[in-house]
Amino acid sequence: MSFLHSVLLPTLLSVFVVSAQAKETDNLTGRNKSLPDSTEIFDREMNKRLQELQAEASAEGISCSDPRKLRILFHDLNDARFFIGSLESWAEDNSEIAKREMTAQQSVYDGVLDNGWVFNRLKLASTVKVNGQLVGTDKFGHFIDQGFEFYTPYRQSGYRMSTALHSSLGSEKGYSGGASTGTISYADAMANYQGILFYHALAEGPNPYFRCSQGKWTQVREFRWADYVDAGWDEGLNCSVMASPEAQAKFNANLAKQGQTCPADTDACAKLNTRYAAFDEYVLSPECRKVAKAPVGSYGGGKPSSGKSSTGKSGKGTR
Numbered sequence: 436m437s438f439l440h441s442v443l444l445p446t447l448l449s450v451f452v453v454s455a456q457a458k459e460t461d462n463l464t465g466r467n468k469s470l471p472d473s474t475e476i477f478d479r480e481m482n483k484r485l486q487e488l489q490a491e492a493s494a495e496g497i498s499c500s501d502p503r504k505l506r507i508l509f510h511d512l513n514d515a516r517f518f519i520g521s522l523e524s525w526a527e528d529n530s531e532i533a534k535r536e537m538t539a540q541q542s543v544y545d546g547v548l549d550n551g552w553v554f555n556r557l558k559l560a561s562t563v564k565v566n567g568q569l570v571g572t573d574k575f576g577h578f579i580d581q582g583f584e585f586y587t588p589y590r591q592s593g594y595r596m597s598t599a600l601h602s603s604l605g606s607e608k609g610y611s612g613g614a615s616t617g618t619i620s621y622a623d624a625m626a627n628y629q630g631i632l633f634y635h636a637l638a639e640g641p642n643p644y645f646r647c648s649q650g651k652w653t654q655v656r657e658f659r660w661a662d663y664v665d666a667g668w669d670e671g672l673n674c675s676v677m678a679s680p681e682a683q684a685k686f687n688a689n690l691a692k693q694g695q696t697c698p699a700d701t702d703a704c705a706k707l708n709t710r711y712a713a714f715d716e717y718v719l720s721p722e723c724r725k726v727a728k729a730p731v732g733s734y735g736g737g738k739p740s741s742g743k744s745s746t747g748k749s750g751k752g753t754r
């Protein structure tokens with residue numbers, strides 16, 4: 436009994452927790468195969484959740500002077516269940532959403548994750564297409580859960596984004612990635628960053644989602660994933676880094692067998708380098724940062740929306 440409690444149960448629990456919380460995704464295998472875009476479906480679901488927030492905030496009588504409680508309530512309503520993000524679970528279970536599914540053995544992670552034992556037998560997070568980008572469903576869990584987690588150091592540091600992003604990347608190098616699956620995902624870190632921006636914009640800043648009307652929090656603009664999801668969420672562009680040289684070598688060999696390279700599109704990395712120059716070390720992978728920056732103003736077809744600026748109280752992000 437002592438062995439069961441002291442060794443076996445903690446080991447099994449750690450495997451369950453890590454497998455659930457630290458899923459990986461493969462945006463490289465089958466990359467050139469067509470995958471329908473599901474942005475409209477994701478937008479509709481997020482706005483449904485914001486409407487649920489409005490109703491619950493009204494029922495609980497959350498004061499217009501306390502946007503903090505509105506953020507907490509949104510997270511409580513959409514928190515992870517059994518270590519899997521609620522929006523990730525919704526996406527995985529939704530038959531309307533086109534997905535690319537595979538196990539680690541079928542992917543570029545074959546023989547890479549945890550020496551190819553436990554994690555090679557698990558299903559990876561599915562790949563979906565949102566805002567024209569290939570992203571893992573796990574990124575939506577990062578956006579909601581880790582975005583909330585790292586909003587606290589952002590606010591407590593006087594809106595210094597670098598403080599929050601340092602903690603975010605530290606978690607990827609530790610319990611959320613390097614120390615669990617052996618993979619450091621900069622795309623996860625990017626989703627964390629965008630989640631921080633979302634939580635600030637929920638009820639504060641120059642263009643919030645909620646304002647007070649007749650003493651109640653009211654949604655005043657619709658949520659669009661296009662304001663947050665870009666090429667930085669795509670692990671085929673914002674390449675992950677393996678925690679050991681041996682795992683990195685195996686990952687690179689798997690890529691070569693597929694005739695793939697990472698980043699798959701250096702032009703996309705050049706534009707990311709321009710867009711995120713202020714915080715590149717925290718949200719862009721070393722391979723992506725090697726690419727020269729694109730000319731200013733070349734990102735996409737226009738300027739970023741209001742959701743894309745790292746704003747604090749003054750409307751100015753701080754390093």
